[in-house]
Amino acid sequence: MQVYPINLKLTGRRCAVVGGGAVAERKAAALIAAGAEVTVFSPVLTPGLSALQEAGGLCWTPRVYVDGDLHNFFLVFCATDQREINRQAAEAARAAGAMVNIADAPELSDFYVPAHIAQGDLLITVSTGGASPVLARRLREEIAARYGPEYGQYLELLAKLRPEMKKRLATAKAREKFWRETIDQEVLDLLRKGKFSEAEERMRHAACCIRTEP
CATH class of the missing domain: 3.30.160 (Double Stranded RNA Binding Domain)
Incomplete structure (x- = not known):
């Protein structure tokens, strides 16, 4: 089956997790990390989910899911250990307009979590x-x-330099050459060794060289 790859912005979006076990904890934690407003429906919670609830990271409805619970949610994750409850919750959520992921039935889900x-x-x-x-x-x-982490640091450095490089490199061709040539192993090696300032200086030097070319 062909699927459409997409990265969702979930900040402020209402998402629900049906279930309070280990799978539900992983789903809820990932949603919270993405900025979603998370509600968990379950009579009991794992210690991890309890800690998230006590810290204000999620809302907890301390009972089994019932009809009518899943209105006005963007995403719903059905993650109990009972297939029939997962199926019923998925049908109700989908009928209410939500996108659904069923932990134990990917073939019935609207999306997968890679x-x-x-x-x-x-x-x-x-x-x-x-x-x-x-x-x-x-x-x-x-x-x-x-x-490794050096790639995240490299992107952080690019974001820092990008406005400056737009001003310094006047043409699209020069900017393309700069971004292509700064993705080199030496910059990544410097970042891997924790030499952030030296990596930044190397990238600035590359920009100067490109600017002075005829």
């Missing part, structure tokens, strides 16, 4: 369409070993 790594603003995702979460996790581990 395995991913995040290094600052760098986000790399891996999806097997729900066919093999184990393979997705293995690929994620291999990618994480290849793209």
Whole structure:
């Protein structure tokens, strides 16, 4: 099945998690990290979910999901250990206009949550369409070993320099050349060694060289 890859901005969006176990905890924590307003429906919570609730990170409805609970949510995650409850909650949420993910039935879900790594603003995702979460996790581990924290630091440095480079490099061709040439192993090696200032200086020097070319 073909799916459409997309990164969602969830800040301020209302999202629900049906269930209070380990899977529900992972879903809720990821939603909170993305800025969503999270409500959990479950008679009990894991210690991790309890800590999030006590810290004000989520709203807790301390009972089993019932009809009418899932109106006005953008995303709904059905993550109980009972397939029938997950199915019923998914149907109700979908009827109310929400996009649904069912933890134990990816084939019935509207979307999948891919395995991913995040290094600052760098986000790399891996999806097997729900066919093999184990393979997705293995690929994620291999990618994480290849793209370390220095890539996030590199993006942070680019964001810092971008306004200045737009002013310094007058033409689109010069800017393209600069961005292409600054993605080099030496800059990444400097960042990997914690030499942020030296990496920034190297990038500034590259901009000066490009500017002075005929």
